[in-house]
Amino acid sequence: MELKFDKEKNFQERLWFLHHYSSWVKSVPNEVWSRQHADFINSLFLNGKNYSLSPEEYLNMVNAGKKVRNKRLGSRKVF
Amino acid sequence: MKFKYTKNSISIDNKVLSKLDEFVIDFLGLLDKYCNYVVISGYLPILFGRTRGTEDVDVFIEHVDKKIFVSFYNDLTKNNYYFLNPEDENGLYEMLIENLGIRTAINDTIIPNIEMKFTKDDIDRFTLKNHVKILLNKKFSFFISPIEVEIPYKLYLGSEKDIEDALYLWDIFKKNLDKKLMNRFMNELNVSGEQYGIKI
Numbered sequence: 001m002e003l004k005f006d007k008e009k010n011f012q013e014r015l016w017f018l019h020h021y022s023s024w025v026k027s028v029p030n031e032v033w034s035r036q037h038a039d040f041i042n043s044l045f046l047n048g049k050n051y052s053l054s055p056e057e058y059l060n061m062v063n064a065g066k067k068v069r070n071k072r073l074g075s076r077k078v079f
Numbered sequence: 080m081k082f083k084y085t086k087n088s089i090s091i092d093n094k095v096l097s098k099l100d101e102f103v104i105d106f107l108g109l110l111d112k113y114c115n116y117v118v119i120s121g122y123l124p125i126l127f128g129r130t131r132g133t134e135d136v137d138v139f140i141e142h143v144d145k146k147i148f149v150s151f152y153n154d155l156t157k158n159n160y161y162f163l164n165p166e167d168e169n170g171l172y173e174m175l176i177e178n179l180g181i182r183t184a185i186n187d188t189i190i191p192n193i194e195m196k197f198t199k200d201d202i203d204r205f206t207l208k209n210h211v212k213i214l215l216n217k218k219f220s221f222f223i224s225p226i227e228v229e230i231p232y233k234l235y236l237g238s239e240k241d242i243e244d245a246l247y248l249w250d251i252f253k254k255n256l257d258k259k260l261m262n263r264f265m266n267e268l269n270v271s272g273e274q275y276g277i278k279i
Contacts, residue, residue, distance in 0.1 A: 023250075058190075073236070
């Protein structure tokens with residue numbers, strides 16, 4: 001199966017946007033960036049009320065994800 | 080963005096608070112009565128404007144005895160919170176002792192939720208001891224992890240989302256950070272951000 005999605009290029013484009021966005025945030029008053037930001041976050045927050053998983057299903061999902069991540073990272077170095 | 084940055088505090092005025100900010104402020108107002116804590120990880124870049132969602136807010140808490148935890152548990156449940164974990168207060172405390180996270184949310188919701196853990200190693204204890212006070216709009220305050228620790232730790236976690244979080248915090252705070260401290264944690268966690276423009 002052919003897959004033309006370039007993961008690295010996509011990531012670099014996301015980093016470019018991140019720099020572009022952070023430059024904008026730094027250039028405008030707090031009222032401006034935070035109002036747009038709050039609108040975005042609030043829309044996600046409201047959508048959370050439609051979440052379809054039960055607490056048990058949700059915990060199973062996040063714990064499965066953590067197992068994969070911990071396996072990748074190994075135990076954290078303690079210093 | 081305008082902010083006042085010192086070694087132990089970051090003040091932001093005229094911030095339009097999101098519902099996520101209000102959720103965090105409300106929860107930490109309850110937690111603060113019972114123990115020392117520090118907010119870490121994904122909420123921090125969001126607090127400072129990064130546009131991404133999150134399901135949970137991660138909080139380290141100091142080790143407290145069971146009696147204090149049960150008082151906190153009772154206070155939370157009186158104030159419209161519940162625990163997603165099926166365990167009762169005794170089981171939840173056992174989970175904390177075993178270095179597992181426990182999750183609480185507003186009644187009848189699942190996201191966003193708060194994941195709490197006891198500090199378990201030296202880096203956790205460093206963040207708790209060297210917490211940074213956030214003051215929003217001269218009215219609301221709470222404690223977060225030092226940015227100098229957060230950036231290396233995000234690089235250590237290493238997913239695209241984590242690297243973006245690290246880079247965003249760097250972009251916002253690079254002129255203010257204690258580079259010596261940050262370099263210490265970069266070395267301890269054996270990470271580098273140079274390929275992403277994080278040069279210290």
